[in-house]
Amino acid sequence: MTTATTDPVALSPTARHLWRRSRGLLLALLLLVVTGVVLAALQSGEQHGRLDPRSADRTGSRALSALLAARGVTTQVVTTSEAAAAAAGPDTTLLVTEPDLLTAEQLTGLRTATAHTPGRIVLLAPGPATLDTFSPRIRTEPPVGNSTRRPACSLPAARRAGDALLGGLRYVAPDGTAEHCYLSGGLPTLLRLPAPDAGRDTVLLGSPDFLYNRHLAEHGNASLALQLLGAHKHLVWYLPSISDPSSAEDEQRGFLDLIPSGWSWGLLQLAFAAVFAAFWRARRLGPLVPERLPVTVPAAETTEGHARLYEQAHARDRASAVLRSATRTRLAPLIGVPPAHAHTPDILLPAVQTHLTAAPATEAGLHTLLFGPPPADDKALVQLADQLDELHSSIVSQERHAPREHPDR
Numbered sequence: 001m002t003t004a005t006t007d008p009v010a011l012s013p014t015a016r017h018l019w020r021r022s023r024g025l026l027l028a029l030l031l032l033v034v035t036g037v038v039l040a041a042l043q044s045g046e047q048h049g050r051l052d053p054r055s056a057d058r059t060g061s062r063a064l065s066a067l068l069a070a071r072g073v074t075t076q077v078v079t080t081s082e083a084a085a086a087a088a089g090p091d092t093t094l095l096v097t098e099p100d101l102l103t104a105e106q107l108t109g110l111r112t113a114t115a116h117t118p119g120r121i122v123l124l125a126p127g128p129a130t131l132d133t134f135s136p137r138i139r140t141e142p143p144v145g146n147s148t149r150r151p152a153c154s155l156p157a158a159r160r161a162g163d164a165l166l167g168g169l170r171y172v173a174p175d176g177t178a179e180h181c182y183l184s185g186g187l188p189t190l191l192r193l194p195a196p197d198a199g200r201d202t203v204l205l206g207s208p209d210f211l212y213n214r215h216l217a218e219h220g221n222a223s224l225a226l227q228l229l230g231a232h233k234h235l236v237w238y239l240p241s242i243s244d245p246s247s248a249e250d251e252q253r254g255f256l257d258l259i260p261s262g263w264s265w266g267l268l269q270l271a272f273a274a275v276f277a278a279f280w281r282a283r284r285l286g287p288l289v290p291e292r293l294p295v296t297v298p299a300a301e302t303t304e305g306h307a308r309l310y311e312q313a314h315a316r317d318r319a320s321a322v323l324r325s326a327t328r329t330r331l332a333p334l335i336g337v338p339p340a341h342a343h344t345p346d347i348l349l350p351a352v353q354t355h356l357t358a359a360p361a362t363e364a365g366l367h368t369l370l371f372g373p374p375p376a377d378d379k380a381l382v383q384l385a386d387q388l389d390e391l392h393s394s395i396v397s398q399e400r401h402a403p404r405e406h407p408d409r
Helices: 017-044 064-070 081-087 104-114 127-136 156-161 223-229 261-284 299-312 316-332 345-355 361-370 378-401
Strands: 074-078 092-096 119-124 139-150 163-172 178-186 186-195 200-205 236-239
Touching: 017 081, 017 139, 064 074, 064 223, 074 081, 074 092, 081 092, 081 104, 081 236, 092 186, 104 127, 104 178, 119 127, 119 223, 119 361, 127 139, 139 178, 139 186, 156 223, 163 178, 163 200, 163 223, 316 361, 345 378, 361 378
Parallel strands: 074 236, 092 119, 092 236, 119 200
Antiparallel strands: 139 163, 163 186, 178 186, 186 200
């Protein structure tokens, strides 16, 4: 006994359907990436030339360099610790803009080169690692926001400058020899350590914002900056660079080390979101699993549900394939074709054409109707369903009215 076979119907989603389902997620990811790139570009533009005396940007220090030059102070910009140590001779001011970027070897080299020469060292927002080398007795406290503060100290430079924009890190000195200025919560944001014998005094600034071009003209910022950095006729302006060959960490720094910490957390969140989205989409687009229904569902309701799913997915190709396959399966036993050959055009079509005596049709027309391409639109799909139903009704009607031969008694 042979069993009826049907043409396999492609149930896997096409590329067009996948795009329609996932385009919302993809557009959201694209918007997120574009937003991140724009924000990164804007932030990088704001920090371009930060504390560089040659930069006229908002966070540059070209205005301060011009004021120092007008007072006869020469400014020498260096980008390596070796050049800074060599240039910081007697009666010079050494400004280190990013001391926490330096390694312990670089900090020790600068300290050794300047320990026994008169002058001044100005450190901008030095952290514990820097203070361990230059001022081991000093410790830091959590930073505060920048705001206009009163000097509240006896340091001549601060008293003449008056109110200035200070904040950032705060420092604690164990003895009373240091000068505490611009206090916040009783702790100074500007700390001056007196010079040892034949040495340099050290100025610790909790924040460098008052040196920026955009803040220099406010309150007493310019006066304070000129007095702190213009105490000697020569200023060595040290801008630490990651390309400094004297850095012991250069060879160990990789691409991930150059990514800011905020971006690392953002990438981690995007990775979690991508994993969750993959699980979600994999569950939605997984293979169909047959299961035994707990209740009896009427055939008409099941058919209507399938039809709505096909309509929602615009799957006219699948719907037409199912309609044609079902019609061929029903026609085969009516016209005497074995079920195994119900989907073979060379056997099915001649038999169908033979039984259409009332309304004969060409074999080419029957081939298009039963094995043709998918309809172009929903209207054509409805027309195809009507034609298949009409063909089946014609065959059934002719079989009912066909004369039957009775065997001889």
